[in-house]
Amino acid sequence: xxxxxxxxxxxxxxxxxxxxxxxxxxxxxxxxxxxxxxxxxxxxxxxxxxxxxxxxxxxxxxxxxxxxxxxxxxxxxxxxxxxxxxxxxxxxxxxxxxxxxxxxxxxxxxxxxxxxxxxxxxxxxxxxxxxxxxxxxxxxxxxxxxxxxxxxxxxxxxxxxxxxxxxxxxxxxxxxxxxxxxxxxxxxxxxxxxxxxxxxxxxxxxxxxxxxxxxxxxxxxxx
Numbered sequence: 261x262x263x264x265x266x267x268x269x270x271x272x273x274x275x276x277x278x279x280x281x282x283x284x285x286x287x288x289x290x291x292x293x294x295x296x297x298x299x300x301x302x303x304x305x306x307x308x309x310x311x312x313x314x315x316x317x318x319x320x321x322x323x324x325x326x327x328x329x330x331x332x333x334x335x336x337x338x339x340x341x342x343x344x345x346x347x348x349x350x351x352x353x354x355x356x357x358x359x360x361x362x363x364x365x366x367x368x369x370x371x372x373x374x375x376x377x378x379x380x381x382x383x384x385x386x387x388x389x390x391x392x393x394x395x396x397x398x399x400x401x402x403x404x405x406x407x408x409x410x411x412x413x414x415x416x417x418x419x420x421x422x423x424x425x426x427x428x429x430x431x432x433x434x435x436x437x438x439x440x441x442x443x444x445x446x447x448x449x450x451x452x453x454x455x456x457x458x459x460x461x462x463x464x465x466x467x468x469x470x471x472x473x474x475x476x477x478x479x480x481x482x483x
Contacts, residue, residue, distance in 0.1 A: 316342060316350035323354070327361060336361035352383065356391070363398045371395040389415055393425045400432050408433040424450060424460045431464070435471055444471040 323338035339358035343351050355377055363370020374395035378388045396403075396411045408429060415426035431446030450456050450464035 316346040319346065320350050320354065323357065327357070332361050332364050352387070356394075359391075359394065363394075367398040367402065371398045374398070386421060389420075389422050393422050393429070396429050397425075400429050401436065403433075405433045405437045405439070424453065424456050428460055428464065431467060431471075435467060440471040444468055447471060 319338065319342050323335050323342065326335035326338060336358050339354040339361060342354035343358055346354055355373075359370050359373030359377065361370075362373050374391045377383065377391035378395065380388065383391075392411055392415065396408055399411075400408055412426040412430050415422045416430065417423060420426065427446045427450050431443045431450070434440075434446065435443035447464040447468035451461055451468065456464070
């Protein structure tokens with residue numbers, strides 16, 4: 261008796277399954293196909309991205325080689341081309357390198373390229389501030405102190421990531437303008453900051469002496 265009941269139950273389950281398949285089977289197949297297609301598309305995109313990154317890397321290395329060989333215009337063009345159609349990471353790097361190449365022969369043009377990077381809100385604040393530093397460095401020998409101050413004073417904060425470079429550029433601008441007292445203050449501020457990188461500190465000591473201070477006698481402040 262129990263065998264008959266079990267057979268009836270199994271037949272009923274099969275019947276219910278067939279009805280469910282008749283009703284929803286097409287949807288199940290569609291979902292399965294969609295899942296397979298999605299995985300295939302994702303793998304294809306990963307392959308495409310990897311291929312694009314490899315090509316961008318080769319193009320970037322070629323542009324760097326042109327720069328090292330002194331072929332500035334060719335290098336600048338290569339960097340600009342990569343900035344226009346390269347993979348996302350290399351586009352940003354190429355824009356910075358293109359601005360640097362432009363600044364080698366045209367400081368104002370290079371500064372404008374860096375200003376464009378500084379105004380690009382798609383970049384991180386640190387990268388935008390880095391572009392500001394590079395632009396000011398290109399202009400420090402020609403621009404009035406007021407312009408350099410407008411560019412660099414916002415970065416001259418107690419904890420600013422680029423405060424050391426900003427202070428050095430401000431000191432150089434004042435020194436070039438003949439205001440050695442103001443220059444000396446900036447170079448001293450560099451030396452009293454315990455976080456100042458060694459290279460900038462050494463240059464500040466030299467410039468402090470040139471501006472009228474001893475430089476070597478400045479003691480870093482305790483933070």
